[in-house]
Amino acid sequence: MRPVFVLVRKDLTNFLRNKAAVSLTFAIPFAMIYLFGQIFGINQKDSGPSGIPIAVVNASTNIAAAKLVDALKSENSLRIITETGPKEKRRPLTESDLRPMMQAAGADFRFAIVIPEDVISDTRLGLHLKFLSNPRNEIETQTVNGLLQKTIFSNVPELLGASLQARAKNFLGDASLNTFNRGIANAIAGAFGGNIDEILARIENGNFGFDQLTKAATTPGSNTGTAGADQKSAMADVFSRIVRIDTEQVVGAKVKSPMATALVGGWAIQFLLFALSASATSLFRERDAGIFQRLLAAPVTRAQILWSKFVYGVLLGLVQLLVLFFAAGLLFGIEILPHLPLLALTCVFAAAACTSFGMLLAAVSSSPEAASGLATFTIMLMSAIGGAWFPISFMPQFIQQFSKLTLVYWSMEGFSAVLWANQGFVQLLPILSILGGIAVVVMSLAVWRFNRGKIFG
Amino acid sequence: MLQLHSVTKRYGDLVALNDVSLELARGEFFGLLGPNGAGKSTTMSLIAGLRAADSGTLTLDGQPLTAANSASRLSLGLVPQHIALYPELNAVENLRIFGELYGLRGPDLRARIDAALEAVQLADRRKDPVKNFSGGMQRRLNLVAALLHRPKLLLCDEPTVGVDPQSRNAIFEYLEQLNREGLTIIYSTHYMEEATRLCSRIGIIDHGKLHALGTLDELLLTLPFEEEVRFHATPATGLLASQLGAYGELTTVDGTHRFRPRADFKFSKLYALAESLELPARLFASQRPTLEAVFLHLTGRSLRE
Numbered sequence: 001m002r003p004v005f006v007l008v009r010k011d012l013t014n015f016l017r018n019k020a021a022v023s024l025t026f027a028i029p030f031a032m033i034y035l036f037g038q039i040f041g042i043n044q045k046d047s048g049p050s051g052i053p054i055a056v057v058n059a060s061t062n063i064a065a066a067k068l069v070d071a072l073k074s075e076n077s078l079r080i081i082t083e084t085g086p087k088e089k090r091r092p093l094t095e096s097d098l099r100p101m102m103q104a105a106g107a108d109f110r111f112a113i114v115i116p117e118d119v120i121s122d123t124r125l126g127l128h129l130k131f132l133s134n135p136r137n138e139i140e141t142q143t144v145n146g147l148l149q150k151t152i153f154s155n156v157p158e159l160l161g162a163s164l165q166a167r168a169k170n171f172l173g174d175a176s177l178n179t180f181n182r183g184i185a186n187a188i189a190g191a192f193g194g195n196i197d198e199i200l201a202r203i204e205n206g207n208f209g210f211d212q213l214t215k216a217a218t219t220p221g222s223n224t225g226t227a228g229a230d231q232k233s234a235m236a237d238v239f240s241r242i243v244r245i246d247t248e249q250v251v252g253a254k255v256k257s258p259m260a261t262a263l264v265g266g267w268a269i270q271f272l273l274f275a276l277s278a279s280a281t282s283l284f285r286e287r288d289a290g291i292f293q294r295l296l297a298a299p300v301t302r303a304q305i306l307w308s309k310f311v312y313g314v315l316l317g318l319v320q321l322l323v324l325f326f327a328a329g330l331l332f333g334i335e336i337l338p339h340l341p342l343l344a345l346t347c348v349f350a351a352a353a354c355t356s357f358g359m360l361l362a363a364v365s366s367s368p369e370a371a372s373g374l375a376t377f378t379i380m381l382m383s384a385i386g387g388a389w390f391p392i393s394f395m396p397q398f399i400q401q402f403s404k405l406t407l408v409y410w411s412m413e414g415f416s417a418v419l420w421a422n423q424g425f426v427q428l429l430p431i432l433s434i435l436g437g438i439a440v441v442v443m444s445l446a447v448w449r450f451n452r453g454k455i456f457g
Numbered sequence: 458m459l460q461l462h463s464v465t466k467r468y469g470d471l472v473a474l475n476d477v478s479l480e481l482a483r484g485e486f487f488g489l490l491g492p493n494g495a496g497k498s499t500t501m502s503l504i505a506g507l508r509a510a511d512s513g514t515l516t517l518d519g520q521p522l523t524a525a526n527s528a529s530r531l532s533l534g535l536v537p538q539h540i541a542l543y544p545e546l547n548a549v550e551n552l553r554i555f556g557e558l559y560g561l562r563g564p565d566l567r568a569r570i571d572a573a574l575e576a577v578q579l580a581d582r583r584k585d586p587v588k589n590f591s592g593g594m595q596r597r598l599n600l601v602a603a604l605l606h607r608p609k610l611l612l613c614d615e616p617t618v619g620v621d622p623q624s625r626n627a628i629f630e631y632l633e634q635l636n637r638e639g640l641t642i643i644y645s646t647h648y649m650e651e652a653t654r655l656c657s658r659i660g661i662i663d664h665g666k667l668h669a670l671g672t673l674d675e676l677l678l679t680l681p682f683e684e685e686v687r688f689h690a691t692p693a694t695g696l697l698a699s700q701l702g703a704y705g706e707l708t709t710v711d712g713t714h715r716f717r718p719r720a721d722f723k724f725s726k727l728y729a730l731a732e733s734l735e736l737p738a739r740l741f742a743s744q745r746p747t748l749e750a751v752f753l754h755l756t757g758r759s760l761r762e
Contacts, residue, residue, distance in 0.1 A: 290539030
């Protein structure tokens with residue numbers, strides 16, 4: 001048994017001396033657990049998505065419509081955008097603003113609610129709303145649908161009252177409706193007490209106390225068992241019949257394989273990051289083999305060595321991404337060929353950003369093991385907060401601020417702009433510029449660090 | 458041809474080269490002899506332009522040797538200490554890469570590659586991946602990779618580390634042939650046998666200081682003795698060793714006493730002392746001093762320390 005103990009002790013000593021191995025085993029999982037906890041809000045009271053941006057256009061003058069907007073604003077999971085334009089020239093959003101804004105690369109919002117002028121019509125009973133969406137992410141879309149249904153339907157009763165008033169006004173005329181409303185108010189005050197004028201004002205605003213019905217149906221303990229569930233279901237059914245929501249998919253409506261198209265970019269960029277980080281660590285092998293000595297003794301400069309690695313990384317990345325996309329095309333029916341030129345261009349920029357990231361990792365690490373450990377950590381972190389695993393709107397606001405600093409986020413935006421939103425070169429240009437900017441800045445940092453580090457001996 | 462004038466190089470607090478001056482004539486086979494960490498590789502890297510000296514000047518044919526001077530690098534060939542080859546590529550592919558980096562192309566490059574592989578007896582393995590070569594074969598390829606562009610000055614930084622005797626001999630013969638053809642060579646080693654066999658002139662370096670410079674005979678003449686007597690360090694010989702200290706230098710290296718008597722010492726005295734201590738004469742081996750003795754004399758330590 002003694003040799004076993006001796007060999008175990010040897011392995012332990014080796015392990016503890018290898019800082020990269022120790023950090024991979026302990027520190028990185030700890031950091032990731034903490035981060036995931038933060039992302040999913042495990043240690044917070046209000047977990048779940050926060051601040052999903054939704055544009056709201058309220059073209060109605062009805063007080064109940066304004067209340068609906070307020071209700072949407074008070075929903076923590078949503079961030080309601082009602083204005084547009086530069087800071088000094090802010091103006092309310094209009095319906096005509098929405099589609100171009102949602103179709104733009106890197107759009108600020110992917111969902112919009114329009115409360116039209118005729119949300120309540122005097123010619124029909126019920127409500128009319130419009131819902132515009134860019135359902136690029138299935139999870140996010142379903143979450144938004146659920147949140148909107150909850151918020152709208154809990155405000156439907158008041159809007160329904162207003163709708164009834166409008167319809168009655170059309171049917172009876174102003175004078176008869178006033179007489180009718182006053183008669184109802186008198187009857188209520190006589191039977192239950194209260195101020196006639198206040199009751200009349202509530203009736204005229206459509207507030208018939210229908211909200212008490214929904215409260216009764218949704219308050220825990222108010223109804224139990226099957227009967228309670230049935231009542232809720234019936235209530236939802238009634239409301240869904242009297243609320244007409246016109247839905248319109250603004251972006252990606254013609255995409256043949258929406259789920260796969262939405263997912264492929266995030267996975268592709270992760271594979272690329274791992275592949276290019278591994279390739280960048282070849283710098284260490286060449287250093288240790290003395291190849292850099294030989295190259296630098298020839299008429300070759302450090303910068304030429306580094307740029308050759310960069311160009312190689314971009315080419316490798318381009319080929320890997322295109323192979324991956326074509327494979328996804330074959331297996332999942334994603335349309336690649338119609339988008340090939342712009343897709344290839346986006347792949348070049350994404351590969352450039354990823355390669356420079358790999359080079360920076362190698363530049364700041366002292367050994368291939370350290371570079372590999374650091375790569376695993378940063379790639380997982382960037383993928384998580386960049387939105388490759390789940391929508392960034394599911395993360396706390398402070399983490400969302402960092403999402404746009406990751407190359408994963410912008411690479412996914414680029415792939416989505418081409419494959420999902422079918423955007424042209426001009427629309428794609430801002431994303432390509434950002435990816436190019438990331439590549440230049442990160443590569444410059446890497447070159448600066450290489451020139452001060454020990455990689456060239 | 459090559460001039461180093463008062464060259465100093467520091468790594469932090471460590472002085473790797475301390476005020477080293479050296480001049481090499483065309484066609485010389487110069488040996489830089491010293492133990493590990495003496496400053497040999499630093500000297501090589503400064504000449505190759507891989508690092509910049511903190512002070513002093515280095516020139517090749519009057520042109521400064523700096524990292525920025527790419528013209529001077531065309532005149533140099535470096536054989537690194539490590540096997541600086543791409544293991545997945547075959548011999549021809551490796552040589553083509555290094556040849557192209559020196560601006561060689563087409564039939565000329567192909568002819569040079571063929572000649573180089575013939576010269577180091579690797580022509581029949583030209584298409585084999587380098588990772589499948591033996592250590593000696595890799596070393597030979599490592600050497601010719603520095604010669605394709607026909608440099609004026611070849612820098613060999615311990616090129617035979619870990620090489621079997623047969624390959625080592627092949628490398629020596631090839632280098633000697635190149636030197637006969639006019640190539641100037643700087644050869645760093647910590648093997649005195651290599652420096653003795655190959656080099657027309659030798660510099661002894663230790664702790665970044667060039668202690669001596671000259672031909673083998675000139676270096677041996679610096680010793681204050683002409684012969685060295687060696688005998689095993691045992692309890693029985695301990696008393697004799699302590700007595701001999703009065704008549705010359707006595708050092709003990711690897712369990713062997715080395716006695717280097719002063720010029721006026723009579724060897725009959727040694728045998729008389731041994732006889733008085735009942736030590737047989739066969740215990741003692743007398744030999745002409747070697748470079749190692751010169752190194753020991755100059756630095757106070759063995760080449761292998």
